[in-house]
Amino acid sequence: MQKILGISCFYHDSAAALLVGGKLVAAAQEERFSRLKHDPAFPAQAIQSCLDQAGLTLADIDAVVFYDKPLLKFERLLETFLAHAPFGLPAFCRAMPVWLKEKLLLKTVLRQELMALSGLAKTALPKLLFSQHHQAHAASAFYPSPFSRAAVLCLDGVGEWVSASIWLGENEQLTPLSEQHFPHSPGLLYSAFTSYCGFKVNSGEYKLMGLAPYGEPVYVDLIYQHLLTLHEDGSFVLNPDYFDFAVGKRMTSSKFHRLFGGQPRRADEPISQKQMDLARSIQQVIEDIVLKMAWHAKQLTGCQAVCLAGGVALNCVANGRLMREGPFKQVWIQPAAGDAGGAVGAAYLAWHQYAGQPRQLAAGAPDQMQGSYLGPEYSDAAIEQQLQAQQLSYVRLTDQELHPQVADLLANGKVVGWFQGRMEFGPRALGNRSILGDPRSPQMQSVLNLKIKNRESFRPFAPAVLQEMASRYFQLIGTSPYMLLCCQLRPELLLPLAEAAPVSSGFARLAEQRSTLPAITHVDLSARVQTVDASTNPRFHALLQAFYQQAGVAVLINTSFNVRGEPPVCSPKDAIEGFLATDMDVLVLGNYLLLKKNQPQAAIDRARAREFADD
Missing domain, CATH: 3.30.420.40 (ATPase, nucleotide binding domain)
Incomplete structure (x- = not known):
């Protein structure tokens, strides 16, 4: 058993993950292709994307592993409804049609979906396996981690029965200790x-x-x-x-x-x-x-x-x-810690527990998640085809030209859509499907929230920082490559107002400038940091270096490239539509640079009309 496909679906945030020879080679969420946020549907497009990236078909896969045991979940629902009788009857009546039609017969449903996706006969399908929900979470946390031995904590809403669990991970073994x-x-x-x-x-x-x-x-x-x-x-x-x-x-x-x-x-x-x-x-x-x-x-x-x-x-x-x-x-912390990451854990479980393969730590790498850059990437030809199809104005730059020019635009207050390489897996933009801005700007938080992201004004933005310079700006213990740790800014960056008692309350505090990096400083003087390593994402690292040389600050605002309740962009087409439909100033697709002011008004009007129609 060399090629294993893990899937999560039908509850929240469907996803697929592909393991080849014990190495995680691809992972993606269905929402990125369907454009439906947290899409729970069978992840047909995510599966196809993973297979395409590896140059495989479903016929090449040895096993498909689902991240949940539906019969155990059904048992929990029945016991819950009975325990609350007769008040549980309405909920029972709402839930049972779906369960009896789909989820209780999940093995049959999954096989039908896989047959429709691949064209394979039922007898030619890969072996179908099931893990328990928290077991998949624990596997997603431990197996890709850099540790040969570690405690594992899993906390979520609920799987089959378990809502929180403690495990011991030792090499390829995962032992449950508490639930x-x-x-x-x-x-x-x-x-x-x-x-x-x-x-x-x-x-x-x-x-x-x-x-x-x-x-x-x-x-x-x-x-x-x-x-x-x-x-x-x-x-x-x-x-x-x-x-x-x-x-x-x-x-x-x-x-x-x-x-x-x-x-x-x-x-x-x-x-x-x-x-x-x-x-x-x-x-x-x-x-x-x-x-x-x-x-x-x-x-x-x-x-x-x-x-x-x-x-x-x-x-x-x-x-x-x-x-x-x-x-x-x-x-x-598993970067796709929610249900999507269950697809990763399910695949690893089959490799280590079912196939009995030993665990090998990634030599010279911080972990086995590859920076969570596990989604599809697009060639220059695919990007240029989209640009020409929409008759957009663009220039193609070399790396030596691109990074200084984009850094200069950022330093002059421009908002930049940054689309590079493989799409991130998980909820965080990590520099490949990102919107970037200057953290020194007192206005940038409100500009991004209100004019680009169309979201609540109180929500903070996260900083991306050169890993080797993070300690200059943040009181961070270790590194934070997946933007999953909050820490305080360094005291020397704070302004006198920040050290005194707040002069206002509630959202009035948004007007207070607390540090020399106001756009990424939350009201409690914290920031959700991403440290960027040159070996993991050399292009984003190079842009941060160029911005440091231009502006004297090794930090950029990094927020996900999405608008109006949509998931982050996946394809060049998604990125172009988001760029044209908002007040974004610049779009960078690989080495192609577009300025909003140079784009035909007809293309902008069409994109904004589509966004309004979809809202």
Whole structure:
């Protein structure tokens, strides 16, 4: 068994990952091709992309591994509905048609989809295997990591039954040590507050985390008194009276609403200090859970290193506290920590557990994720074909010309769409499908939020920094290649206002300039850092070097190249449409450079009309 395809789908953020000879050669999310954010559909296009990148067909694959065991999940749903009878009947009636038609017969559905994708007969399909959900998360965290032995923490909403787990990883072995079961879930707890504060579950958690520094932890005691009992080992028990996610249509109950003084905020209502304080409070509680669980994992394993996966592992503020205050000397986080990463873990499980292959650490590499640059890339010919088809104005530059010119445009306040090489796997833009800006500009945060990204003005932007110069700007322990750690700026970058008590509150604090890099400094003087290594992404590293030579700062704003609720761009066509439809000034596709001011107005009008029609 040499070629293994892992897949995750039908619940949230479908994806595919391909392992060849134990090496991860490709991974991609279905949303990037379908253009439907968090697309849960069967990942046919993602699978085809992975196969194309490796020069394979499905007939060449030895096994397809699904990241979940549907019968166990069905068992959990039935037991939950019965435990809440008769109140669980409406939820039972909503869920059963889908389960009986698709999910309960998942093996048949998967085979049908694979046959439709490949044209193969049923008897010619690869072997079909299944892993457990948290087992796939643990595998995605440990096997690609740089450690031969490590504790593994998995925290999410819920898999089949498990919502949080601790594992011991030793070479190719993964041993479960501790589990927390539904409905007592750290992910669902955080999502309940996400929903109550008026954001969408499974996508608004980032917003809640970004909102937290504007508030005060005034509700922490209330949460501990009424909502959950937290134990020293990080396990906890939720009070079911306050939640409705088990069998209801809502995340929170009327008792929850009375406790916090009102109905959930509607999405179209202004954000108040109450939501800011709630965000800050639940953020502190989640950090408490993560730290207690980490200390317990240290006691169970004695390991010096820890690996993280699951949706809660995308909470970079909690990760930063774990790095600073936790018991481990080294922390490694799966860059696609959510459900998409389950495809990676499922493939690795088949390689090590089913095929019995030994684990080999990546020699000379920080890990086996290849910087998470695992998606498709596009040739110069493919890029130029798109540019000519739309009759756009462009120039093609050499590397020696490109990086200084783009650095100069950035230093003069231009917003640049930067499209290079292989697409990132996971939720973070890491310099290949990015929008870039000058972090020194006090106006850049609002320009990007309101004119380019069309998102809430309070949301901060992350910095990308030359890895070898990161310590000049940030109080970062180690490196942060996947933009999954928050840390404080260096004191010497802060302005006098930042060191004094805030002179304003709420969103009025957005107007306060706190550092010499205001566009990437959050109101709590933190930043979600990406360190850029020359060996992992030489082109992005070269651009940062050119900007440093031009502006004297080795930092750029780096945010994902997407607009209006869409997933990040995948193809040159996606990038061109995003560039033309927004107020972006510059687009760089490989070595092709486009200036907005030189583009035909008809092309801009068409792109903006499409965006308006899709909104």
